[in-house]
Amino acid sequence: MRDQFVFLPTSAKIREMEQEKKTVLVVDDIHTNIEILAEILQPDYRVKFSLDGEMALRIANGDEPPDLILLDIMMPEVDGYEVCRKLKIDSRTRFIPVIFVSALNETINEEKGFEIGCVDYITKPVNPALLKARVKNHIFLKQARDNLIQQNEVLQEIVQLREEVDRITRHDLQTPLTAFINIPTMLKSDANLTPDQVELMEMLEKSAFRMMQMINNSLDLVKMERGKYRIRPISLDVVKIFSQICRELEEFRVMKNLKIVSFINGKETGPNDSFEAFGEEKLFFPLLSNLIKNALEASPVNGVVTVFFSDRENCVIKIHNLGEIPSQIRQKFFEKYATFGKTSGTGLGVYSAKLMAKTLGGDISFDSSEKSGTTMYVEFPKKPDFPGDQTINKKQSGVNCFPNKLKILIVDDSFSMREVIKDILRAVGFSSFMEASNGKLAIEILKTEKIDLVISDWFMPEKNGFELLQEIKGMPILGNIPFLLISGSGPAKPSEMASLQGNIEFLQKPFSCDDLIKKIRNLGMAVQ
Numbered sequence: 001m002r003d004q005f006v007f008l009p010t011s012a013k014i015r016e017m018e019q020e021k022k023t024v025l026v027v028d029d030i031h032t033n034i035e036i037l038a039e040i041l042q043p044d045y046r047v048k049f050s051l052d053g054e055m056a057l058r059i060a061n062g063d064e065p066p067d068l069i070l071l072d073i074m075m076p077e078v079d080g081y082e083v084c085r086k087l088k089i090d091s092r093t094r095f096i097p098v099i100f101v102s103a104l105n106e107t108i109n110e111e112k113g114f115e116i117g118c119v120d121y122i123t124k125p126v127n128p129a130l131l132k133a134r135v136k137n138h139i140f141l142k143q144a145r146d147n148l149i150q151q152n153e154v155l156q157e158i159v160q161l162r163e164e165v166d167r168i169t170r171h172d173l174q175t176p177l178t179a180f181i182n183i184p185t186m187l188k189s190d191a192n193l194t195p196d197q198v199e200l201m202e203m204l205e206k207s208a209f210r211m212m213q214m215i216n217n218s219l220d221l222v223k224m225e226r227g228k229y230r231i232r233p234i235s236l237d238v239v240k241i242f243s244q245i246c247r248e249l250e251e252f253r254v255m256k257n258l259k260i261v262s263f264i265n266g267k268e269t270g271p272n273d274s275f276e277a278f279g280e281e282k283l284f285f286p287l288l289s290n291l292i293k294n295a296l297e298a299s300p301v302n303g304v305v306t307v308f309f310s311d312r313e314n315c316v317i318k319i320h321n322l323g324e325i326p327s328q329i330r331q332k333f334f335e336k337y338a339t340f341g342k343t344s345g346t347g348l349g350v351y352s353a354k355l356m357a358k359t360l361g362g363d364i365s366f367d368s369s370e371k372s373g374t375t376m377y378v379e380f381p382k383k384p385d386f387p388g389d390q391t392i393n394k395k396q397s398g399v400n401c402f403p404n405k406l407k408i409l410i411v412d413d414s415f416s417m418r419e420v421i422k423d424i425l426r427a428v429g430f431s432s433f434m435e436a437s438n439g440k441l442a443i444e445i446l447k448t449e450k451i452d453l454v455i456s457d458w459f460m461p462e463k464n465g466f467e468l469l470q471e472i473k474g475m476p477i478l479g480n481i482p483f484l485l486i487s488g489s490g491p492a493k494p495s496e497m498a499s500l501q502g503n504i505e506f507l508q509k510p511f512s513c514d515d516l517i518k519k520i521r522n523l524g525m526a527v528q
Contacts (some may be wrong), residue, residue, distance in 0.1 A: 008494075021046045022139050025066035027056040027083065028101070029075045033124065037070060040128045041135065052056055052080030057086055060093045068139050068293075070122075073102045073113075081109075081116060088117035095145065096139040101126070180208035205416050212420055220282070224355045231359055232429045236281055237274040238288075238317070239264070242307065245289045248380070249296060260292075261308040275309040279360045280425050287356040290349040291319050291376050297322030297372060314379050315362075321375040330368065360384060406525065407432045407449065411442040411456035411468065412486075421455060424516050439463025443471060446478055453525060458487035469476050473502060482523040 020344025026037045038047045048066060050056040059119070060066060069087070073080035080100055087093045089212055099120045102108045110121060119138055122131060165435060184201040189195065193201070223229035239262070241505045245377070246253075253260060262269040262277055277284070295305045299321040308318040314391075325333060334354045353363045406426065410418045410433060418435050436442040440463045442456065454472070456465035465485050472478045482503035505519040 004232045012405055022067040022143075023048060023064065024135060024139075025050065025056060025059055027053065027069060027080070028072040028151045029434070030072075034102075037131070040126070044132070045135070049378065053080070053083040056083055057093075060087060060096060063089070065093065066096060067142060068135060069096055069098045070101050070135075071098050071118075073100050073108060081112060084113070084118055085116045091392045095142065097142050099134060099138065103522065119341065177208055177212050180204065180211075184208075195401070205414065207417075212423070214389070221352055221355060224359050229359055231280060231283070232431070233278045233280065233430045236277055236279060236284060237267060238277045238284060238309065239273055240273045241281060241284050242292075244287060245285065245292055248289070249293060252293070252296055256296065256301050256303075257298065258296055258302070259304045260296075260307070261304060262309065264309045265312060266310075269309075274317075275311065276316050277380070279380075280426065281431075282313070282423065283356045283360055287353045287360075287378070288317070288319075288351045291378070293377070295319050295321040295323075295348060295374070298325070303340030311382060315475075317378040319376045319378075320373060324366040324370050325366065325374050333366065334364070344413065406430055406452040407434065408455060409434045409436065409442060409445060409449075409451045411436045411439060411454065413460045415439045415456065417457065425520075428517055442468055446472065446481075451481060453482045453484070453520070453523065455486065458485055469504070482525070484519055484523065486493055 021044070024041055026034050026041075026047060026049045028034050028049075029051055034049045034051075038049065041047050047493075050059055054077075056069070056071070060069065065240065071080045071083060075083075084098050087096060087098060092449050094117070097119045098117065099122055100108070100113050100118050101122050101124060103124045108121070111218070114120065120134055122134060144189055184205040188198055188201045191397075220229060237410065246274070264273055264275055299305055300323065303322050306318075306320045308316075308320070310316045310318075325476070334350055335350045348366075351485045357364045357378055357380065360380055361384025362378060365379075366374060367377075368374040408430060410421050412418050412421070417439075422433055434445055434451065436445055438460045439456070442454070446454075454468075456468055458465040465487070469483055469485060472481060472483065480502060482505075484505045484507060486507045486509060505522050507515060507519050
């Protein structure tokens with residue numbers, strides 16, 4: 001009987017047509033019923049058959065599973081309901097559509113059939129036109145579903161590949177950028193440079209530093225989008241961060257003759273006032289900077305941008321300006337790449353601000369109208385309950401102190417370089433820093449402050465890094481402080497370096513984030 005149901009190809013064309021045909025598995029314990037269904041379907045489909053449920057399951061799990069199964073309900077040993085149930089709990093066969101075939105005089109439980117996963121019922125004796133139509137429809141639906149799954153898988157692979165390429169690109173850009181930051185610093189010390197050339201070197205240095213910050217922030221954003229960013233919260237003075245932002249935006253504010261005022265719990269902010277919040281400075285700074293910059297851009301000339309800080313219940317920061325958010329963008333204001341009316345806007349500022357707010361345990365919303373202007377609301381708990389134990393608070397084996405308690409002295413005559421080092425260190429859990437622009441000032445700090453690690457540039461005015469290291473090693477109280485010396489060239493005096501004892505590491509510019517972190521680990525510091 002098997003020979004009746006095998007379509008024998010007689011030419012290459014027929015074989016090609018046969019391969020394109022979809023496969024229908026007919027399951028029935030009565031030969032006559034199989035013959036009837038096969039005769040109807042064979043002109044359009046490849047037909048396989050089974051006389052019992054166990055064989056049907058083996059065929060369905062084989063190397064060439066069917067595209068659709070016509071399944072008799074009333075069969076000995078394993079009935080159609082049980083066969084269907086087993087098909088649907090198996091990940092390899094759950095998406096094969098099953099159509100139950102039953103006799104008119106059989107008592108069937110349609111509700112049970114649909115609950116276990118069948119897609120349709122056909123009654124015997126079958127109507128050929130109806131059978132063909134239903135088989136065709138359900139195979140088409142399965143094919144559409146398979147295509148959609150395949151497209152989603154391809155899209156997911158593309159997204160993952162793009163994100164991985166972006167991550168690698170951002171990471172690899174950090175190394176050459178370190179050179180762009182440090183080379184201008186070295187060139188500025190050349191006495192032959194004119195004041196204009198020194199100014200150009202400073203502009204190049206600042207631009208490179210900003211680019212480094214953008215790369216670091218974008219790497220963090222990818223982690224936040226994936227829910228994998230590990231926040232290390234500490235108590236922060238948000239007013240101090242706000243004041244720094246205002247200084248950086250001063251030139252833009254003056255261009256439009258704008259005024260920025262702030263209040264804490266209804267009272268105008270004074271020079272000694274503070275506003276405490278828990279989080280990370282590297283998140284609060286870009287979050288507020290993006291929102292305040294947007295407010296300045298949207299504010300009319302001679303306008304006022306007002307910032308309100310309140311901690312009566314939750315911590316709330318309100319930023320108000322008299323500009324209006326265009327109606328065309330309000331519904332998608334916080335979406336990625338959403339922008340309107342800006343020739344240079346990327347649409348990432350507000351999106352990243354909202355992402356950072358959520359990472360800090362809060363959220364952002366806004367009110368906007370032509371009459372009242374726009375108010376951005378940043379709200380978060382006074383002490384957010386961050387998921388998991390994300391504050392570094394356990395002493396690790398083989399290290400000498402808690403990483404989030406370390407006080408690090410960064411000595412470099414370049415403000416930009418000090419900022420780069422701090423950004424890298426903040427990303428791995430360090431939060432307490434002191435700064436000096438030369439070795440002489442560093443010694444004054446070391447005499448009054450308990451410092452756990454010194455990171456110093458080699459070439460500096462007044463007292464260079466090597467002279468600072470020599471002086472520290474000559475002081476009994478300070479001699480054991482771990483010291484990382486950074487230089488744009490190799491050690492000038494290797495023999496003198498070799499004579500110095502204690503925890504000393506040397507790092508050559510340009511360096512990557514990983515290079516810096518590795519050297520700090522070598523000095524016995526715990527880095528997450």
